[in-house]
Structure formats: C-alpha cells, structure tokens
Amino acid sequence: MTVTDHTTLAERVIAADSRHVAHNYSPLPVVAAAAEGAWITDVDGRRYLDCLAAYSAVNFGHRHPRIIAAAHAQLEAVTLVSRAFHSDRLAPFCQALAELCGKDMVLPMNTGAEAVESGIKVARKWGTDIKGVPAGAGNIVVAHNNFHGRTTTIISFSDDDTARRGFGPYTPGFRAVPFGDVDALAAAVDDHTVAVLLEPIQGEAGIIVPPDDYLPRVRRICTERGVLLIADEIQSGLARTGRTFACDHWGVVPDVYLLGKALGGGVVPVSAVVADRDVLGVLHPGEHGSTFGGNPLAAAVGITVIDLLRTGDFQSRAAELGSHLHMRLQGLRGRGVHAVRGKGLWAGVDVDPALGTGKQISAALAERGVLVKDTHGSTLRFAPPLVISVDEIDWAMERFVEVLVISTS
Template structure:
C-alpha cells in the first residue's frame, strides 16, 4: 500500500483520486480541492483563489476563520475542550443563557449536528404530547411539509419525500403526516387531537430556497394554538442572520414553541446545534432520557458564545438585509435572460435556470472555472448563500459570473 504525505502530492487531481479511492461516495463534489480559506474566499491546492458563494450551506455565515471566532477557539483550546455532561463546566450555562436571550426563548438543549437538534425536537414533542397534552401512548403524530429537508438520520428520512434520501433505507419510523408546503388548508386539515407538533422550515433551503406565502406561518400558529399542538421552526439553515434577522421566522412576526439551530452556531469551526424554546416543553426531559457525549462541550460553547457576541451587535443582520436587497435586485434582472425564477430572503437565494440553459451542475462547474464556488440543488436550481462578511464589490463579481454562465 502506498502512503502519501501532503508535500508529495503535486496536483488537485491526485487529491481527488485519493478521495475517490478511500472516501465513501455519499457526495458529488466539484473538482476543487480547498487548502486555505479566509473571509469570503478559499484557495485550492494549486493556488487558485475562489469566491465562496455557498458558505458551507450557511455554516460559514461569518466567513472563513473569522478572527474573533478563531481567537475564542484558541483561548479555549488552551484551557479545556471536553468534560462530557457528567460534570458542569464554565461555558455551558453562559452559552445557554446568551443563546436564550438572543432568541427570546427560555431553555436550551445543546447538541452537535442539525440532525441531532431535529431528532431532539421530535423526541421532546412526543414526550410532551404524552405527558402534558394527554395523547394516548404511541399515537402522537407530527405534521411536516413535503419537499422538506431536516437531515438524513433514519427517522428524519422517514418523513422526507426525496427518494434519493429514502431509497433502500427502510423500514421507516411511523408517526408523521406530510402536507404540501405553503398550503394552509392542507395543514389545518392534517392537524388532529393526536398532533403533537407541526415541524416546518421558515424557508425551505434544500428544496430551492422556497419562501412560503404571506400568512402561512400565522395560520400555522393559529392552528397549533387551537389544537393544543406545538409549532417547531427548523432554523438550522435559515437562522442566525442569514435572512437579515436573527431568526427567519421573525419576518412573519410569529413565535414558535421550539426552534432548531445549527450550522452557523458553530462559527464554521465546531459542530454545534441546539434546540431552544419554551421551558415548560423542554422541561419534560429528565436525567438519562436524552443526551450526547459532545453536546454542549466547552470548546463548542466558547465558540458559540463568540458567535452570539457577533450577532448581538446587529451588524450581520444589517449586512444580510442590505446586501441581500442588492443580490435580489441583480438576480431579478436576469429573469428572462437566463433565469426563470428567483426566490429567497437576505443573502440567500434559489434561482431556477431557464429551459434550454445549462443544468445546475453545468452552471456550478462553469462558475468554478470563473473562480466562484456555488452548488446546484435539484436539476436546474442554484442555491446562492455567500458569507455575510462579503463586500458589495465581491458580491457583484460573483453575480457577474452567474450572469455569464446562465446566458450561455
């Protein structure tokens, strides 16, 4: 067997060949091998610089290696990184308090991945339904929306209608009812006395950055209140300033009972997620019923606290709102000139390429050749989410490249 050291590999092709040989093929990455990154840019192993228009699917809202986040990580690395929840540590309570205060919630359950936060929400909603609402044991239902994306665990793909995510992974977990996203009548009709919760994304990211009709979440809130059910907002991708507000649901002037958070919460450095919400709902959990070895570890909490300090200034919400307006104005000019439709909020957009144009994959490859990294979702849709630290000049550079590619 041949062993390679970093300084013996001469090209991106060799790194890609290693990945193809030894890494499970559960992704289809672009042929770019990133070696360094800072701010809104990454540099590949051959020295080519790219503008990042994906931000790790919003995990890098504050850009690559934000100096305040790196400083917080380095300081904590010199103190303690992991205790497990068998003991208290000096970062957990502060992180939970600061996150609850920023989001206007009462209690925090820290976890690692976004999928873990969603799994936690499912478990808490079911336990609450049995212990508080009085749903008969084993009968609780959670209403979800079609075309959702909440993660890829077995339970989560049980309520996905994406066959790529589902095929050959059954049998699936029961207890979920699926309705069309944005259809208030269908949502109302699906809620029954057995409904523990309604779980929705304020904006559906993986589906193509789908924004629901005005009033949809107000309807959802009303239906849940009338039925005594919980409203759960999955803000893992849409939250933490991506749309111009701390939480995307804030645009609707609606409050959920529980929110799932992740991605940007870890600052692009550590996996960190959380389930936040009402204290009386999260309070149904008791010691031993749910947990995580790494959830709420000191290193992640220290980084998360630095993220919350950045959000506390309001700067990134303002940048997303202002630059997002420019983003959508410029993309709107391409409708009928290479694009069929533009959707989104803040520095987040889904664009459908017009019939006869390149596929989403071809467009992504064309952008990479022009020094812009973006990625398709579905066949003919690009998802655009530059870091919130980007300046307008670089944003325009990326948009110019998109205009070139979709007009081919």
C-alpha cells in the same frame, strides 16, 4: 526516459478521495486548502469566491478573527469533559442562546440532524406527558419537499427518493402536507398531533418562501389546537435572511427553535433545541444525551457567535447586501434565469434547463472562481458569507452572466 506527471495537486487529491472517501457526496472538483472571509484558496493556489458558505454554516465568514480567538483560548483550557461534569462555558452559552431566542432553556447538541431528532423526541414526550396523548400515538405534521437531515427517522418523512430509497423500514408518526397550504395543514392536525415541524423558508427545496399569511396562520392553528410549532432554523436562522430568525419576517415566535450550522461559527459542529421550560422540562436524566453536546469548545464558540449577533450588524448586512444580490439576479430573468426566490443573502435561482443542469452550471461557475451548489435539477443556491462586499457580489454576478452567455451560444 523520464515520465512527467502533468496532473495538478487538486487532481491527485480528488483521485485519492475517490478511492478512500465514501461516495455519499458528489462534490465539485475544488480542493480547499485555506480560507479567509468570503474566499477559499485551493491546493494549487487558485482563489474562489465562496457563495455557498457551507450551506450557511459559515455565515460570519471563514476564520472570523473573534471566533478563532475564542476557539484558540478554549483549546488552551479544556475542550471536553462530557455532561458527566459541569463546565464553566456551558451555562453562559445556554443562557445567552436562550435570551437570543426569548426562551428559557437550551438542549445543546452537535449537528443539525441531531437537533431535529432531539426536537422530535421532545415533542413526543411533551405530547405524552403534558398534552395527554396516549403513548406511541402522537403524530407530527410536516411539509412536502422538506429537508431536515438524513437520519433514518428524518428520511421517513422526506419526499427525496435518493435519500429514502433502500433505507427502510421507515419510522411512522408523520403526516406530510403541501408547504404553504394552511388548509391542508389544518386538516392534518388532530387530537393526537403533538407538533408541526417546518422550515420557515425551505432551503434544499430551492429557497422556497411561503405566502406572507402562511406562518402567522400556522401559529394560530397550533395555539388553538394545543400543538407545538417547531421551526427548523438550521439554515435560515442566525442572520442569513436579514433577521435573526426567518420567522421574524412574519412576526412569528415558534414554541421550539432548532438551530445549528452557523451556531458553530464555521469552526465546530454546534446545534441546539431551544424552548421554554414547560417544553424542554419534560426531559429527565438518562432520557436523552450526547457526549459532545455542549462541550466547552463548542460552547465558547457559540457564546462568541451570539455576541456577534447581538449587535444586529450581521442582520443588517444580510438585509442590505441581500437586496443588492436579489436586484442583480432579478435583472437576469429572461436572460437564462426563469425565477429568483429568497430573503437576505439567500437566493434560489432557477436556470433555463436548456442551458444545462444545476451541477453543470455550478461547475462552469467554479471554473470562473465562483462556488455555488445546485439542488433539484437546474436550481442554484447563492448563500455567501455575510462578510461579502457589494463589489464581490458584482464580480460573482459578472461571472454568472458569462456562464449564461456561453451556455446560450
């Protein structure tokens, strides 16, 4: 007697993952096998419209031809020499990125969390060497509900109990104040404050956009008090919100940019700390490093990403298509949607909790071929690749309406 296995290939892969992959994520039951543009194909041949873009790491679409070509060309030359030697790609990458940011210098790293950790180290060193804060006494002001990563130092100033619980002892030196509250921030700054570290738009918190006067006033406080303003643009930067940087919406230039995700073009992890020489110049050989940071492959990809941004086309697409996305989402308010926030092709959508959790709504959308991700209860994040079309946005919204209708019936 023959026993037939009726499980799909995706189900078998997921079962294998549950046995061998550490359970630090709770992914949707989708197993990607191929992708192009705004679409992902699973191991069983089913296609999904990607409305998450790997948390903004795939801003330019899956396998953008220019980025892939640059990576292939570099693979044929040299991929890694470490910073023990120079490479012919590093200086051009750092120069191009510095010019994009209007700064002098770049500290190349790999992941977003590494960029944040590096920015914290630089701010503390700057505080000691330049501002004259006693060694070990510097503090950094941050915002409640922030998300800057999950390393030990970063979770020390996180409000996320899931990220914190059980991982102490925690790193001191941080003061958290409500996001958007300028008066609370000003009160937290003292003579030993070396930096204010903020997401211009909070991502993991649900795409929280601050009041229009917030960042300009924070900028003035930092300037007047001799404090570095560090903008974590790892998710919000590189055209996601319709501008090169989210800070641009308010005409604010931070002292330090923290960049990542889309800087690697969806191909390799690339991150960076970008600032002027009077800030990054505090680092000397041996004080900070990374074997893979600024490697030739990453630099070649990064150069291509910066070239794509120089034209302004992706910024314009994000602004124009973002207006359409937000218009469609706002039209669902009162029909299962409580609130919509965001800028450009980045939206946080609060769904009526009575209809289900964010995870349940995300799963229902995945069943209909649309990939989004939940955060904080019943909030969904929409952040499609910037190559998405109006028709594809409309198709995704039609699927969203189907889920809302079914949930209310």
